[in-house]
Amino acid sequence: MKKNLLWLLVPALLMFATTSCVTHKPVQYLEGSFDTIPLKNVQWKEPVVQPGDLISVVIYSDNASASALYNLNGSVGVANGINTGIATASNGNDTKGYLVDKDGNVTIVGVGKLLVGGKTKLQISNELMDYFKRNDLLKNPIVDVRFLNFKITVMGEVARPGSYSIPTEKVNLMEAIGLAGDFGPFARKDIVTIIREENGQRSFARLDMYDASIFASPYYQLQQNDIIIIPANKKKEAANDQMTLRYITVATSVISVTAILINLFK
Template structure:
């Protein structure tokens, strides 16, 4: 009987050691803004506005008191369900080819600056008086992948979104998301810029990627616990095999003795 107790203890030790390799998630790993103090205030002076980039798709609509005068500038595409405005793609030189006006350089401008540019061109050319210019960025979307609850591509209809709002649209990070090392990949007119942010620190509000721009890509890295879990299936099979072997051996030992 003494031999049986010794073997059973060894069996338990093997099982416990096998499971010790799995990492645990602590409160420190998942709480946001950990260094924010009670009643601390921070004045938001950010006047962020998205700037137009190469490859952006925009719609431009011109309105005047006399609709006939604006008609040449509002090119429509006819379809079975009606018509829609022509979409303009900003080319590699930063221009769109606009009716009557020709090449209009929009690269690096905000939507409001682009509106003012059109108004100036209409005024300087004595083409339209007091036109209303409506410009929309049609490809304002962000992609969120990795350890979030609902990864995917999300449209931003109002042209302004923070990384926190975007992650909220994706259902927030799941318990396995690494909150102190979130990667934002931004395309700056052909150049990829990689920025990592720490959601557990209040300094996230001062990050250059706190406000996202069109086509930003956010990747949430899984923590060690998730990686261990993902690779743990094979380890679990091994543990189960060892467990089965030890139980069988133990039963044989008991039967023989």
């Protein structure tokens, strides 16, 4: 009789504990109908170099030995594209680059100080190629400029908050949230905050992920070092309290059952 009662009590307790879990509705985006015509064009602004950025500058030409004079560590740059990386970046590459100072300058090997702040990669590349051609230093020079620390940070109610390196140097808000594992069950999707630092100024934007007009926002396409914050809704606090109550209830039940079993087997 005692054994039969034991086998009845334990499954009942386990069933109670497992059925106390919270179920959540799937995440919804872009609710309702909207006009796709004004939103069909992709608005992407090429990122510009900012103070604190780490950039790679690799020079190629028809003469490998001559190119090596202008590359960090004497890397051989030739026109066929061999040996493209030069510095140790935050993403774990063995690539060394130039850290942009507070005034937006870097000192290029064999060239000297160069203002890169506020310029795009293409502008920097063209400026250097013009320098080599104008001074007859390299034959058919090619300059490859890349960001080595292009990253965004996602914080708050997502599955995997943290900083993410973007090797393609191009990412939008939805892609960033996808990288972070999507919204959590208690995320406020209507007030996603983006913090951006540009030209020494900090700006803020709040986007509503239910509203298709986010595609027209200049903050939808992210820039390097952008921070995305997803706050929690009011249900999270209530859910935490409810979960704590469930844990207390389960713990009390376990203690009660244990006491009963002890009395039965005495």
